[in-house]
Amino acid sequence: MPPPVKLAIIGGGPSAFYVASRLLSLLPLGDPMSPPLRVHMYDRLWAPHGLVRYGVAPDHPEVKNCTNKFDATATDPRFRFFGNVNVGNTALHSIPHALPLPLPSILKNYSHLLFATGCTLPTLHPAIPPSVYCIPALSLVHWYTRHPSQPPPPALDKISHVTLIGNGNVSLDIARILLTSPSVLRHYDVPEHVLEVLSRSTVKHVSIVGRRGPLEAAFTTKELREMINLPEASMVPIEPSLLTPPPGVTPTRQQRRTFELLQKGSKNPPGSTPKTWELHFYRSPTSLTPPSTASASDMANLTLAHTRLDPTTSRAVPTGETSTLPTSLVVTSLGFHADPETTFFDPVLSHLRSSAGRITSTEGLPLKNVYASGWAANGAKGVLASTMMDAYAVSDTIISDIVPPTDGVKINSTPSVLGTGTASDELLNPRPDLDALPAEIVHGIKDGMVTQYSDWTAVSAEEVRRGETLGKERERLGWEEAQPFLALSRVRS
Numbered sequence: 001m002p003p004p005v006k007l008a009i010i011g012g013g014p015s016a017f018y019v020a021s022r023l024l025s026l027l028p029l030g031d032p033m034s035p036p037l038r039v040h041m042y043d044r045l046w047a048p049h050g051l052v053r054y055g056v057a058p059d060h061p062e063v064k065n066c067t068n069k070f071d072a073t074a075t076d077p078r079f080r081f082f083g084n085v086n087v088g089n090t091a092l093h094s095i096p097h098a099l100p101l102p103l104p105s106i107l108k109n110y111s112h113l114l115f116a117t118g119c120t121l122p123t124l125h126p127a128i129p130p131s132v133y134c135i136p137a138l139s140l141v142h143w144y145t146r147h148p149s150q151p152p153p154p155a156l157d158k159i160s161h162v163t164l165i166g167n168g169n170v171s172l173d174i175a176r177i178l179l180t181s182p183s184v185l186r187h188y189d190v191p192e193h194v195l196e197v198l199s200r201s202t203v204k205h206v207s208i209v210g211r212r213g214p215l216e217a218a219f220t221t222k223e224l225r226e227m228i229n230l231p232e233a234s235m236v237p238i239e240p241s242l243l244t245p246p247p248g249v250t251p252t253r254q255q256r257r258t259f260e261l262l263q264k265g266s267k268n269p270p271g272s273t274p275k276t277w278e279l280h281f282y283r284s285p286t287s288l289t290p291p292s293t294a295s296a297s298d299m300a301n302l303t304l305a306h307t308r309l310d311p312t313t314s315r316a317v318p319t320g321e322t323s324t325l326p327t328s329l330v331v332t333s334l335g336f337h338a339d340p341e342t343t344f345f346d347p348v349l350s351h352l353r354s355s356a357g358r359i360t361s362t363e364g365l366p367l368k369n370v371y372a373s374g375w376a377a378n379g380a381k382g383v384l385a386s387t388m389m390d391a392y393a394v395s396d397t398i399i400s401d402i403v404p405p406t407d408g409v410k411i412n413s414t415p416s417v418l419g420t421g422t423a424s425d426e427l428l429n430p431r432p433d434l435d436a437l438p439a440e441i442v443h444g445i446k447d448g449m450v451t452q453y454s455d456w457t458a459v460s461a462e463e464v465r466r467g468e469t470l471g472k473e474r475e476r477l478g479w480e481e482a483q484p485f486l487a488l489s490r491v492r493s
Helices: 014-026 061-073 103-107 137-144 169-179 192-199 221-228 253-264 384-402 439-447 453-470 479-492
Strands: 005-010 037-043 079-083 085-087 099-101 112-115 134-136 161-165 205-209 233-235 275-280 283-289 300-309 316-327 329-332 358-360 366-372
Touching (some): 014 037, 014 061, 014 384, 079 439, 099 439, 134 137, 137 169, 161 316, 169 221, 169 275, 205 316, 221 253, 453 479
Parallel strands (some): 005 112, 037 079, 112 366, 161 205, 161 329, 233 275
Antiparallel strands (some): 283 300, 358 366
């Protein structure tokens, strides 16, 4: 029988849970051929599920169905979840109330380690840095999903025109939220304090800017169709010449459907609705000039370079022309990257150094029993289905190391990349106590600062109960409400 395996997973999003689920199912409890196994998951957020809870648009409840599988995974007695724990990362972007846990505490308590930390920071536009008039899309998403980072609410009652830079699904999510009546959103997983701000919104128009054309648009057909069918908004018609494929280009099936939807236009005729939205193709921001006065009605001026596609590289290049778009607020939605303070971060890749699911040294050699999955390993790309497939592949890699492979994979066990200065042959503990926890976690659980999956189950049930009284999917709790609720629940139990 292989030696015991004690895996620490850093991160509590879909990739982390898919890896845990597959390992626990392929190494079933009670199987004499399976090694003794423990899977402990650590997340800096107090609630599990990562982007499924704090990234999916609230009016897309069907996307969250994967949490049923995650709940089932958590019932395995070999699995434990520890939330509100910030492992090895002291960046300013950390959650203020999260318990710090040094990475060496993980290394000495576990035989295997998986980073599933995702890409938690927004990519900013170099020409328009954050300001009163420019914020990253992640701030809005975290606001309407009640993320523990608690970004401030946008001043929607003082603006009329929002411009989104980037035409991916996140941009369309935000545009849809801004252009949908709170009476419709009220039935979904939208917190009451968010609905209150949206009810006072004076936003009338949303511009969505992309540096390339309709063929290269990053949004999905589903998201575009939802925008076109908005009940209280209409789309500004697109110049017909932009909706004709270039000579010699054969659009894919999805591109054809996108063209058809854009040619057809929105369900509501232009000019028939109080709110409107517009897609600006072949435009790239170059500067943002604040208004000359402090009047709330004055707008900033966003300068846009006109672009075209370089036929050899398909990159957007400037034509030399520019135009100005007056706007109240610019929201940049240009993707995400991993936290540079995360161990093994590669500044060139903007995510962790890895190859085929294994964390690598600066020389490119795989480190023994150290892995990465999901966005942490591959960058911010893909959907839940691709995340699941990647996680399953990484799980198979972990299992191949539990049962030594025969393919001659070279493993580098030198821990010097961590800067430990030790000469040990092992980065992790080859024979840890299977049920022991780091001392910091033991104290954190006792102090009520560290959450476990049973805590989440209780909070989730309470959120659903509160939601039912309000006629909605759930009413989310923030940490400031969850902590006293859990303290009372523990006393009662």
